[in-house]
Amino acid sequence: MVKQTIQIFARVKPTSRKQPQGIYSVDEDEKSVAALEIILPRDLAEGFVNNKRESYKFKFQRIFDQESKQEDIFDIIAKPVAESVLSGYNGTIFAYGQTGSGKTFTITGGAERYSDRGIIPRTLSYIFEQLQKDSRKMYTTHISYLEIYNECGYDLLDPRHEASSLEDLPKVTILEDPDQNIHLKNLSLQQATTEEEALNLLFLGDTNRMIAETPMNQASTRSHCIFTVHISSKEPGSAIVRHAKLHLVDLAGSERVAKTGVGGQLLTEAKYINLSLHYLEQVIIALAEKHRSHIPYRNSMMTNVLRDSLGGNCMTTMIATLSLEKRNIDESISTCRFAQRVALIKNEAVLNEEIDPRLTIIRLKKEIQELKDELAIVTGEQRTEELTQVELDKLEEQIRSFLEDQDPESRLEVGSDMRKIHHCFHYLKKLLSERKIPEKSEPSPEIKDQDGEVPLKEEEFKKLRDILKQRDNEISILSEIPGKRGKEQIKYQ
Numbered sequence: 001m002v003k004q005t006i007q008i009f010a011r012v013k014p015t016s017r018k019q020p021q022g023i024y025s026v027d028e029d030e031k032s033v034a035a036l037e038i039i040l041p042r043d044l045a046e047g048f049v050n051n052k053r054e055s056y057k058f059k060f061q062r063i064f065d066q067e068s069k070q071e072d073i074f075d076i077i078a079k080p081v082a083e084s085v086l087s088g089y090n091g092t093i094f095a096y097g098q099t100g101s102g103k104t105f106t107i108t109g110g111a112e113r114y115s116d117r118g119i120i121p122r123t124l125s126y127i128f129e130q131l132q133k134d135s136r137k138m139y140t141t142h143i144s145y146l147e148i149y150n151e152c153g154y155d156l157l158d159p160r161h162e163a164s165s166l167e168d169l170p171k172v173t174i175l176e177d178p179d180q181n182i183h184l185k186n187l188s189l190q191q192a193t194t195e196e197e198a199l200n201l202l203f204l205g206d207t208n209r210m211i212a213e214t215p216m217n218q219a220s221t222r223s224h225c226i227f228t229v230h231i232s233s234k235e236p237g238s239a240i241v242r243h244a245k246l247h248l249v250d251l252a253g254s255e256r257v258a259k260t261g262v263g264g265q266l267l268t269e270a271k272y273i274n275l276s277l278h279y280l281e282q283v284i285i286a287l288a289e290k291h292r293s294h295i296p297y298r299n300s301m302m303t304n305v306l307r308d309s310l311g312g313n314c315m316t317t318m319i320a321t322l323s324l325e326k327r328n329i330d331e332s333i334s335t336c337r338f339a340q341r342v343a344l345i346k347n348e349a350v351l352n353e354e355i356d357p358r359l360t361i362i363r364l365k366k367e368i369q370e371l372k373d374e375l376a377i378v379t380g381e382q383r384t385e386e387l388t389q390v391e392l393d394k395l396e397e398q399i400r401s402f403l404e405d406q407d408p409e410s411r412l413e414v415g416s417d418m419r420k421i422h423h424c425f426h427y428l429k430k431l432l433s434e435r436k437i438p439e440k441s442e443p444s445p446e447i448k449d450q451d452g453e454v455p456l457k458e459e460e461f462k463k464l465r466d467i468l469k470q471r472d473n474e475i476s477i478l479s480e481i482p483g484k485r486g487k488e489q490i491k492y493q
């Protein structure tokens, strides 16, 4: 088991306009962590969150400033997570930040240059490279791509996506088993045997992804997307299979509704996004609190799906994307605050191992066959599953002649074949049930007298009474004739 708090990183998006001096500073000198200081411009400070403060300082594992390359992001953030997924642990990387701060650029990448490839294509490339190198194990890789839009789940890899409108597509729903494991109904798992196949699935999903335009961002994604790589591994000959999932999550923009200046459908979307991010925040607050027993995962689809990634069996990393321009200062501070809370959450990642039932059946079948072969050598006859009809008839004939035999010493010899022994009992039971079994006569209970002695039977009693009577007579005769008494006495001596 690996116990670890959620790792938090910050990435600052390059600004197109000339950046006013002193909006933020990065302090990398601190030993294990880096600090990002956001300095409030004088004209903004008044009426802001806390107008007495002039700056806000936030700690991160590392801060990627405007010049950082996609390659650095992969090497430092994603590669260690991909490595632990290859060893059998669950992993999650999620990007959180306001619209246009670079979440999609970081997770998926930009389409213009090859070097702009983001975490997903680079991770796929790395994973397949490692799988090819490792000949000790057999691996299977599947991809799923889930979009959560207005609290409903959609399968981005559903081939009907292009032909149907979103409402006509089957919704992905959450099922919970008795062990509280989450299963997603209607979310397909597509096998990918090569990097190319996996990349094609990513492109297919991205094409299907919901895109809407807002005044703030010309191509802003209004949904949460979870790209998942499922890896199973097994050593040849072993029945133990390891399963690990890697969630790469691009959340919808975290900005507050009021600022985006949208209405109608987009306002509805924004409310849903805000609500689900609010629930995400609630889960994170609950997890960060000590001794809190109830975590409100069930409030939204996203927190349900990411249940393991937040406070569960997973190694999780968050990337706070920041667009540190003057107009975005408040959103940037709120993103950093969110990250500080996330950093308090402890996860416990365990190796996800299970015994493959199919392989166990194959192994047991092989073992049974070997035992049958051994038995056939010892008994000289090939053992089949059931006794044949000829064998059954012969056995029943044997039982009947045993029952008819009057010799008390006679025996029923069927050998050590358990199938024959069982059949004997069944057959005897059948015979007994067909015949009327006489009811047993109850023996008369022995009645004890007051002294606890068992009374004599009537015949014995009669005999003894007669003897007693005879003795009485003799005594009375002897006592009547005194001379005769002495004579008798002499006679007995």
Ligand SMILES: Nc1ncnc2c1ncn2[C@@H]1O[C@H](COP(=O)(O)OP(=O)(O)OP(=O)(O)O)[C@@H](O)[C@H]1O
Residues within 6 Å of the ligand: 012, 013, 014, 097, 098, 099, 100, 101, 102, 103, 104, 105, 106, 110, 217, 219, 220, 221, 222, 251, 252, 253, 254, 321
């Ligand atoms: N680090 C970066 N380097 C160069 N361009 C970037 C960087 N980050 C973002 N961009 C560009 O900024 C624009 C907005 O970025 P992106 O679409 O990734 O934002 P987002 O946070 O995903 O927004 P949304 O919430 O709408 O999904 C894109 O054109 C993207 O190419």
